[in-house]
Amino acid sequence: MELLPSLQIPYREHRNGFWGEETATINWCEEDYNITFYCAEAINTLTNLVFMYLGVKGIRNVLAYGHSSVFILAFLGYMVVGLGSMAFHTSLKYSMQLADELPMIYTVCIMAYAAFSYKKSPVARALIAAALVGLACFITVYYLYAKDPVFHQVAYGILTLSATSRGFFVMEQRLAPFLQKRMPSEAPQLMREIRTLAVAGIVMFLSGFFLWNLDNIFCRHLIQARNQIKLPWAVVLEGHGWWHILTGLAYHMIIWRVWLNRCLDGSENEYMLDWKPLRSVPQVLVREIESQAIAAQQQIGLVRTQLASKQREMRLAQLTRSEISTLPPDTAVYEGVGKMFVALPVPVLQDKLGLQMKVMEADVEGLGKRLHYLETTAKNSQEHIEKMLSGAGRS
Structure with missing residues (x-):
């Protein structure tokens, strides 16, 4: 053709x-x-x-x-x-x-x-x-x-x-x-x-x-x-x-x-x-130290993304809680549940948001600790690599 x-x-x-x-x-x-x-x-x-x-x-x-x-x-x-x-x-x-x-x-x-x-x-x-x-x-x-x-x-x-x-x-x-x-x-x-x-x-x-x-x-x-x-x-x-x-x-x-x-x-x-x-x-x-350092860097990126997502959810919950606090206690507010909306009293929703914020604060704290661990691991791996290479350069 x-x-x-x-x-x-x-x-x-x-x-x-x-x-x-x-x-x-x-x-x-x-x-x-x-x-x-x-x-x-x-x-x-x-x-x-x-x-x-x-x-x-x-x-x-x-x-x-x-x-x-x-x-x-x-x-x-x-x-x-x-x-x-x-x-x-x-x-x-x-x-x-x-x-x-x-x-x-x-x-x-x-x-x-x-x-x-x-x-x-x-x-x-x-x-x-x-x-x-x-x-x-x-x-x-x-x-x-x-x-x-x-x-x-x-x-x-x-x-x-x-x-x-x-x-x-x-x-x-x-x-x-x-x-x-x-x-x-x-x-x-x-x-x-x-x-x-x-x-x-x-x-x-x-x-x-x-x-x-x-x-x-x-x-x-x-x-x-x-x-x-x-x-x-x-x-x-x-x-x-x-x-x-x-x-x-x-x-x-x-x-x-x-x-x-x-x-x-x-x-x-x-x-x-x-x-x-x-x-x-x-x-x-x-060999292995390089792989460990690369894996740590990849995990650091993932954890930072998760941490940023949790912090955004916390800010949204705080903003929602602050907005509904100005409403009368008997005001009906609605929460999305699947494809439906369920009416809730303001105090109930405030308590629910407060509980969610405590859970998210714990998640953020845990992610922060994991991020610190991964950054330390990556740093130690890099230092180990540098020591190995400096030794190889002298041999």
Whole structure:
């Protein structure tokens, strides 16, 4: 069934653009300036926003829960990759191409450092850092000289494979026996969880790589199909955009390393992996105390609402009692009972309202005590979390 014509927007006919001549050594299958005059590849640019969102989320997670500071550098590099890619796809300038490609090398070097330097001596960590800095410099200089995208892609692939392989080696050879010895009943579930996270990250990365290559191989056919389908539906055929989204979601691999380190530290009882596969973005949180603090905050909101409602009822009862006190005692007043109204003498209604007010005063007092208890619980939980995180930061 054909799409409704009113929902199909044609691409621009002219391909001239705001940024002028293209100087990049590579160009992708998205036709240049075919959506807007101001951005060479609009879809390839916008899909990099996933790096911004997840990078900020990752840094906040590291800072909030006291994870190793090396992951702040990893997430900053991750965001710089996204910014560089946005600049490159917007302008198709060679300088912006370098701003996209070289941070990819530097960021994976940071992750390689996290993988190979864990629990090493200060001297060994310094040597590993020096070796990776030297390797990054060599790749940079050679790439600036050769200007060969294939060299960059191979170097990036080898570095990524090395860091990931090291993580899997540590997970299977060190973490699995460690957990089996220390907590045999819970070890299978923990290992299944951490393996699933790692595999999910790898599958997303490889899926993005597959779609990117399909985009390159079948570019001519995809361009024809996009021009027939028209916007906005045609954006689903932008394979390089899917590469950005799926490699952005390979953010899971950084969180995998965070959780791997926590388990190797023996702090898996203090922290938890908060993640529902294909339904949420993973993060490593403080376990029971965090849940207790969140539950207390939710209860505080509920109790405050109930307290405000009771106080309104008391004010209404006080106002009603004050108004009927000015009436003669034999005046018939009416009280609603279901769908009926029942006549009551003024003194009877005053006594009834007085009794209701005493009950409400007791309810308000009880809610006040519960609110104080919940606020104290939330405060104590937060203080406990802060002490735990400060201790983790020093370790």
